[in-house]
Amino acid sequence: MNRFLQTRAGTWTGFAAAALVLFGLAPLLLSGFRLGLLAQFLCYAVVAVGIGLAWGRGGMLTLGQGVFFGMGAYLMAMHLKTADAEFRGGPGAVPDFMELAGIRELPAYWAPFSSPAFTIAAILVLPTAFAVLLGLAVFKRRVKGAYFAILSQALAGAFAILLIGQQSLGGFNGLSRFRYFFGFTLADPVNQRMLYFIAAGVLLSVVAVALQLRRSRYGELLVAVRDAEERVRFLGYDAANVKVVAYAVAALFASVAGAVFVPIVGIISPASIGIVPSIMFILGVAIGGRASLVGPVVGALAVAWAQTALSEQFPSAWTYAQGLLFVLVIALLPGGIASIASVARRFPTKRTQVEAAA
Amino acid sequence: MPLRPTPEVRGLARALAASAALAGLLATAACGARAGEETVATESCVDTSGDTVKVGSLNSLSGTMAISETTVRDAIALAVAEVNAAGGVQGKQIEIVAEDGASEPTVFAEKAEKLIREDCVAAVFGGWTSASRKAMLPVFEDNDSLLYYPVQYEGLEASENIFYTGATTNQQIIPALDYLAETGVESLYLVGSDYVFPRTANAIINAYAEAHGIEVLGEDYVTLGSTEFSTIVNQVKSADADAVFNTLNGDSNVAFFREYANVGLTAADMPVMSVSIAEEEVGGIGVENIEGQLAAWNYYQTVESPANTAFVEAFKAEYGAERVTSDPMEAAYNSVHLWAATVEKAGSFAVADVQAAADGVSFDSPEGTVVIDGDNHHVTKTARIGEIAADGLLYTVWESDGPIEPDPFLEGYDWAADLAVTE
Numbered sequence: 001m002n003r004f005l006q007t008r009a010g011t012w013t014g015f016a017a018a019a020l021v022l023f024g025l026a027p028l029l030l031s032g033f034r035l036g037l038l039a040q041f042l043c044y045a046v047v048a049v050g051i052g053l054a055w056g057r058g059g060m061l062t063l064g065q066g067v068f069f070g071m072g073a074y075l076m077a078m079h080l081k082t083a084d085a086e087f088r089g090g091p092g093a094v095p096d097f098m099e100l101a102g103i104r105e106l107p108a109y110w111a112p113f114s115s116p117a118f119t120i121a122a123i124l125v126l127p128t129a130f131a132v133l134l135g136l137a138v139f140k141r142r143v144k145g146a147y148f149a150i151l152s153q154a155l156a157g158a159f160a161i162l163l164i165g166q167q168s169l170g171g172f173n174g175l176s177r178f179r180y181f182f183g184f185t186l187a188d189p190v191n192q193r194m195l196y197f198i199a200a201g202v203l204l205s206v207v208a209v210a211l212q213l214r215r216s217r218y219g220e221l222l223v224a225v226r227d228a229e230e231r232v233r234f235l236g237y238d239a240a241n242v243k244v245v246a247y248a249v250a251a252l253f254a255s256v257a258g259a260v261f262v263p264i265v266g267i268i269s270p271a272s273i274g275i276v277p278s279i280m281f282i283l284g285v286a287i288g289g290r291a292s293l294v295g296p297v298v299g300a301l302a303v304a305w306a307q308t309a310l311s312e313q314f315p316s317a318w319t320y321a322q323g324l325l326f327v328l329v330i331a332l333l334p335g336g337i338a339s340i341a342s343v344a345r346r347f348p349t350k351r352t353q354v355e356a357a358a
Numbered sequence: 359m360p361l362r363p364t365p366e367v368r369g370l371a372r373a374l375a376a377s378a379a380l381a382g383l384l385a386t387a388a389c390g391a392r393a394g395e396e397t398v399a400t401e402s403c404v405d406t407s408g409d410t411v412k413v414g415s416l417n418s419l420s421g422t423m424a425i426s427e428t429t430v431r432d433a434i435a436l437a438v439a440e441v442n443a444a445g446g447v448q449g450k451q452i453e454i455v456a457e458d459g460a461s462e463p464t465v466f467a468e469k470a471e472k473l474i475r476e477d478c479v480a481a482v483f484g485g486w487t488s489a490s491r492k493a494m495l496p497v498f499e500d501n502d503s504l505l506y507y508p509v510q511y512e513g514l515e516a517s518e519n520i521f522y523t524g525a526t527t528n529q530q531i532i533p534a535l536d537y538l539a540e541t542g543v544e545s546l547y548l549v550g551s552d553y554v555f556p557r558t559a560n561a562i563i564n565a566y567a568e569a570h571g572i573e574v575l576g577e578d579y580v581t582l583g584s585t586e587f588s589t590i591v592n593q594v595k596s597a598d599a600d601a602v603f604n605t606l607n608g609d610s611n612v613a614f615f616r617e618y619a620n621v622g623l624t625a626a627d628m629p630v631m632s633v634s635i636a637e638e639e640v641g642g643i644g645v646e647n648i649e650g651q652l653a654a655w656n657y658y659q660t661v662e663s664p665a666n667t668a669f670v671e672a673f674k675a676e677y678g679a680e681r682v683t684s685d686p687m688e689a690a691y692n693s694v695h696l697w698a699a700t701v702e703k704a705g706s707f708a709v710a711d712v713q714a715a716a717d718g719v720s721f722d723s724p725e726g727t728v729v730i731d732g733d734n735h736h737v738t739k740t741a742r743i744g745e746i747a748a749d750g751l752l753y754t755v756w757e758s759d760g761p762i763e764p765d766p767f768l769e770g771y772d773w774a775a776d777l778a779v780t781e
Contacts, residue, residue, distance in 0.1 A: 033475040037468065087393055100514050101554075102561060102777065161581055164552055172553030172582065173489045174463065177496045180393045187500040190390030267493040269463050311465075312472065315458040316419045316428075 050253030070273030072258030160274030174269025289336025421461025625650030736764030
C-alpha cells in the first residue's frame, strides 16, 4: 500500500480519493453545521502539514506556529472589519469595536487593509518574511533543539500578550462579528459551503506542495540536515538556509490557514494563537505521525474531531478522556497513527518467529 | 541549491492547479448572497410538538473559567428543575442540553452553533467573559436564536438576540462611585486586568471623577492571570488615595489582596471597592486578607427576602450546605425564570414572539423584582454595596432606592456623553 502510494499513479489515486471525499462525500453526508466544523478542522490540518515539514522532515520543533496562524488570521480579520465598516459607513469608517473602545479615527496601519489585493499579498508575504528574518537570526547562530523549541514557544506567548494590549486590534476580545467575505454574506449557508470548499482546496494544494518538497533534492537535503547537520555543512551546504526555507514554508501554510479560519469561525482572539493553541497544533502532528506526509493531516483532524465529539458526549469530563487518548497513542504508537500499518505488520511477524523458534 | 525539475514536480504542479481549479469551480458554482442582498435566514428547527422542549446550558466546564462558570451551570439546572416541578412551560417539560465552552471564545461560538442547529434548542443560557459573549453574538444573530447572558459586563451593547440579566455599568459601577463619593472619597487609584471590561469601566470612572471633582491618582493594568503585584501595591501605597477601585478578574485578586495586606494596608485606611469579587472568590483569597473590603453587586447570599431564602435553601439542598450563592448565579437563575415567563406571556417558543412579548415581563427574584426592558433587553436591578465579613459572606451596607432602569449606553448621564456610542 505505502509502496503503491509512492508511485506516480499512486499519488494521483491518493489525491483523487482525497478530493472525492472532501468535495463529494463530505458535503453530501454532513449537515451545514458539521461541514463548518470540518472546514475549521481542515485549517488546523493545513498548519499541521507545515509543522510536519519543519519538524518531521527538518527536525525543528516549532512550538510557536500560533504566531504565524495569528498573523494570517488578524490580517484577514482586519480586512473583513474595514470592508464591513465601509459597507455600512463609507470609506474611512471606523469598525464597530473601535467605536466602543473610544477610537474615533481609523489608525493609519489599518487603512491599506480595505484593499482585498493588499490583504491577500500581506497574508502571503508578511508572515513568510518574518519567518525568514527570524530563521536567519536563529539558524545562522546554530540555535537548535530544545533551545529553538523554547524560543519559538516564548514567541507565541509574547505575541499573544502583545495583542492583548492592542486596543486597536480588539485587545483580549479579539476581532469578531464579520458580516461579509469579499462581498459575500457570511450568514448565507451557501457561502458557508463555499468557504468549506476553499479550505479543502487549500489543504489539497498545501499537501501537494509539501509532497513536491519532500521528493525534490531539497527534501533530501532537509532530512540530511535533520539527521546529521554537521556532515551536511562539511559537504559545503549552508545548513541554516536549508532550515530557513522549511521554516518559512511552514509559516506560510500557518498564515494561509489562519486567513481561511477567520471567516469560517467568525472570531480571532489572542486565546486562539498563544502557547496552548500552538501546543495543540504540535499535538495533532505528534499523534498523527510527524515524519509522514498524511500523518499530520490525519492527526490534526483526529485530535480536533476527538475534542469536539468527546466534549459533546461528556461536557464535564471530556478533558480526562482526551488525556487518556494522548497517553495511549504515545505509549502504543510512538510513530503516530500513520505508523499503525507497520506496527500491525510487525506483530504477526514476531509471532511467526517465536513459533519457528519453538 | 536549485530545485531539480523532476517528473513529479511537473505532475504535482498539475495536481496543484487541478485542485485549485476544482475548488474555484465549486466555489463559484455555489455562490450565495452578496453584500446588501437579502439572505435566506436559516429556518429554526425548534421542535415544540412533543412533551419536552430543549434549552442549552453553555458554560466553561474546563479551563481557567471553570471554577466560576460551573456554579452558573448549577444555578441554571436548579431553575429548570423548579420550572419543571411547577408544570413546565406551556405544559411542556424543559430538557437541558449542556455544553462546555472550555474558556475559549472559539469553542463558545462552535458550541452555540451546535446547540442551535443540531440540538434545536429554544434558548441558550450561559457565557461569562465578554470575549465569550462577543464570540457568540454573531452566531445568535445569524441563526436568529436567543441567548440569556447572566454576568455583569461593560455595557455599550444591545442585541435583539441577547437578553442581559446581569448588571450593566449604570447598575453597578456608577452606584459604586456614588457610594464612594457619598462617603467622602476625593481621590481614587484604579487597578484592573488588561481587557475590555476594566478598560471600559475605568473610562467611565475617569469621566465620572472629572465631573464630580474626584482625583484619579493612578491607573494600572496587569495581564489576566498575572500574580506579580509588589510594584503596583507599593505605588498604590505611596499614592495614598482615599480608596482603590479594583477591576481585577480571577486569580490576580488573590495575589493583589495578599500583597495589599502584606504591606500593611487595611480597609480602614484605604478601602478597596471590587466589582468581580463575590462569595465564591472570597474563600480563594482568604477572608483574613480581605475582611472589611467593599464589593459592588446586585445580589448577595445574605439579601433578606422570602424569594432569596427559598433560593438559598433550594440550592444548598441540591448541591450541599457548604456551597454559597453569588450574583452571577442568581442572575442565571433569574434568566431561566424570565425566559419561562416570557414564553408563557407570548404563548409561543418562537424567537420573534418571545422578543415581542419580552417588554415588561417580571420575576420576583432573590434580589427583588426584576423587569425586562423591551428596548435594550436588559433588566432593572437594585444596586448593592457589600462589605466582606469574617464569615466569608458579604453584607449589604448600602442599596439604591429601588431597582435602577438599565441604561447600557449611558444616555441618561451628561458627563458620559463622550463615552456612549449608539450603534
